[in-house]
Amino acid sequence: MSGSNPVARVGTGIAGLDEMLGGGVPAGHVVLVTGLPGTGKTCLGLQFLAAGLAHGERGLFLSLEEDAPQLVESARLFGWPVEEAVRTGALTILRLDPKETRQNLQRIQGSFAKELAASGAKRIVVDSVSLLNMLGEDEPAKRQTLFGLAGACRASGATAILTAEADPTHPAVTRDGLSEYVADGVILLGYSTAEDGRRVGLSLRVLKMRRTAHARTVQPYRIGPGGLTVDAKAVDFGSGL
Ligand SMILES: Nc1ncnc2c1ncn2[C@@H]1O[C@H](COP(=O)(O)OP(=O)(O)OP(=O)(O)O)[C@@H](O)[C@H]1O
Numbered sequence: 134m135s136g137s138n139p140v141a142r143v144g145t146g147i148a149g150l151d152e153m154l155g156g157g158v159p160a161g162h163v164v165l166v167t168g169l170p171g172t173g174k175t176c177l178g179l180q181f182l183a184a185g186l187a188h189g190e191r192g193l194f195l196s197l198e199e200d201a202p203q204l205v206e207s208a209r210l211f212g213w214p215v216e217e218a219v220r221t222g223a224l225t226i227l228r229l230d231p232k233e234t235r236q237n238l239q240r241i242q243g244s245f246a247k248e249l250a251a252s253g254a255k256r257i258v259v260d261s262v263s264l265l266n267m268l269g270e271d272e273p274a275k276r277q278t279l280f281g282l283a284g285a286c287r288a289s290g291a292t293a294i295l296t297a298e299a300d301p302t303h304p305a306v307t308r309d310g311l312s313e314y315v316a317d318g319v320i321l322l323g324y325s326t327a328e329d330g331r332r333v334g335l336s337l338r339v340l341k342m343r344r345t346a347h348a349r350t351v352q353p354y355r356i357g358p359g360g361l362t363v364d365a366k367a368v369d370f371g372s373g374l
């Protein structure tokens with residue numbers, strides 16, 4: 134964060150997370166957000182895009198899970214009305230049907246980079262690469278898809294968030310164990326259980342973020358009416374439970 138030519142930052146829309154990152158995600162990064170179901174991966178992706186739209190930055194949401202009306206409704210419930218942005222093209226929601234394996238793989242490996250450029254998106258969200266990976270027949274094919282996707286995001290010059298399911302038995306790594314290697318940064322969303330065993334809170338840590346210093350602590354966060362809020366100052370999980 135020092136030096137005469139500091140890296141440009143992209144605000145995530147989550148003040149506490151930006152604080153942990155020294156001001157935001159370095160521009161142009163491909164950042165993996167991994168966590169168990171319900172930890173807020175889709176919400177974080179929408180929040181990231183909504184923050185961009187608020188600054189006039191176009192966004193693209195590539196969804197393999199929820200369809201466009203569901204995503205628009207989720208965003209609306211969090212207080213980010215994106216209908217207008219979808220109508221004007223400021224926000225593009227692309228829904229890939231996981232059943233259409235061959236067409237989807239061809240699209241990611243072929244025309245996706247052009248589609249990204251055409252959308253003019255400054256922020257990209259892919260939710261989730263775990264489902265995308267399931268399309269690949271074997272390990273080399275999965276790698277090729279992931280590297281192709283990350284490469285297309287980088288070539289577009291946009292800043293990207295890829296979400297991935299965490300491995301239920303080892304929640305600090307993704308289910309496929311691949312995605313973390315293609316990403317410039319990894320943010321881990323997880324559950325933390327209070328000592329009494331009756332309260333479960335949410336906690337976040339930044340596992341890696343290339344080209345910047347970042348917090349290495351585990352910080353509590355909540356999902357509320359305005360999306361995720363991270364308490365970057367808390368030293369005790371009590372505040373997150
Ligand atoms: N409008 C809302 N207000 C407050 N909290 C909400 C709201 N919508 C969702 N949540 C919380 O967010 C959680 C789901 O968040 P989200 O769908 O982003 O998780 P996810 O990590 O994407 O899950 P999955 O892996 O199943 O896709 C819910 O379980 C709920 O706790």
Ligand SMILES: [Mg+2]
Nearest residue numbers: 174175176198
């Ligand atoms: Mg989700």
